[in-house]
Amino acid sequence: MEITTDMVKALREQSGAGIMDCRNALKSTGGNIEKALEILKEKGLLKAQKRAERNTGSGLVECYIHTAGRIGAMVEVNCETDFVARTDEFKELAHNLAMQVAAMAPVCVSKEDVREGETVADEYCLLLQPFIKDPTKTIKDVIIETIAKTGENIKVRRFHRYELGN
Numbered sequence: 001m002e003i004t005t006d007m008v009k010a011l012r013e014q015s016g017a018g019i020m021d022c023r024n025a026l027k028s029t030g031g032n033i034e035k036a037l038e039i040l041k042e043k044g045l046l047k048a049q050k051r052a053e054r055n056t057g058s059g060l061v062e063c064y065i066h067t068a069g070r071i072g073a074m075v076e077v078n079c080e081t082d083f084v085a086r087t088d089e090f091k092e093l094a095h096n097l098a099m100q101v102a103a104m105a106p107v108c109v110s111k112e113d114v115r116e117g118e119t120v121a122d123e124y125c126l127l128l129q130p131f132i133k134d135p136t137k138t139i140k141d142v143i144i145e146t147i148a149k150t151g152e153n154i155k156v157r158r159f160h161r162y163e164l165g166n
Contacts, residue, residue, distance in 0.1 A: 001031040015040045017148065043148070054153040058082045060091070064098035070164040073101035080152040093146045093154070096131075100139060101159045103132050109156050126156060 003026045011022040011033055017040045025036035059078035066072065077094045084090050100106075106126040114120045122128040127140040134142075147154050 003027055003031060007031060007033065011036055011040075017043075040148075054080055056080055056153050056155045056157075058085045059157070060085050060094055062091075062094035062098045064095065064102050066102050071102050072162045073098045073159060074162075075101055075159040076157040078155050078157050079150065084150045084152045087150060089146055089149050090154070093142065096133065096142065097126075097139070097156060097159070100129065100132055101126065101161050104129050105161055105163075106159070109158065126159065 029035035056078035
């Protein structure tokens, strides 16, 4: 089957992967976009695992105040370089994470942050929560997708949520 530019463009819009990665994934699946998406997702996961130990000394702090002004959140998201911290993908991720914290009130970033002897349900760990904009993905999945797009390790360092009266 011939791989058209429209097919590559459609896959690229869905995955955020590079043009050649999309083209190669489509070639290997005979033009099946769903299978190509799975291949690209696996590649993104592998890239994220390779980068997991890299130092994340740059990043940004993002704030989100809910429309009524009764709930606010502040999130520190780190990456490897200030160049990536200034990209639209990274800024969008940080904003989405701040919205997630405001909406879902997590108590820890991950299970590793929980003190020994304490138990926290998965729904209160930020990385394990379903993403509010797409509940089929977890926050960890969204971060891995952004790692695949930016090519750098990304970590949520900390967050704080404020609610009027609490």
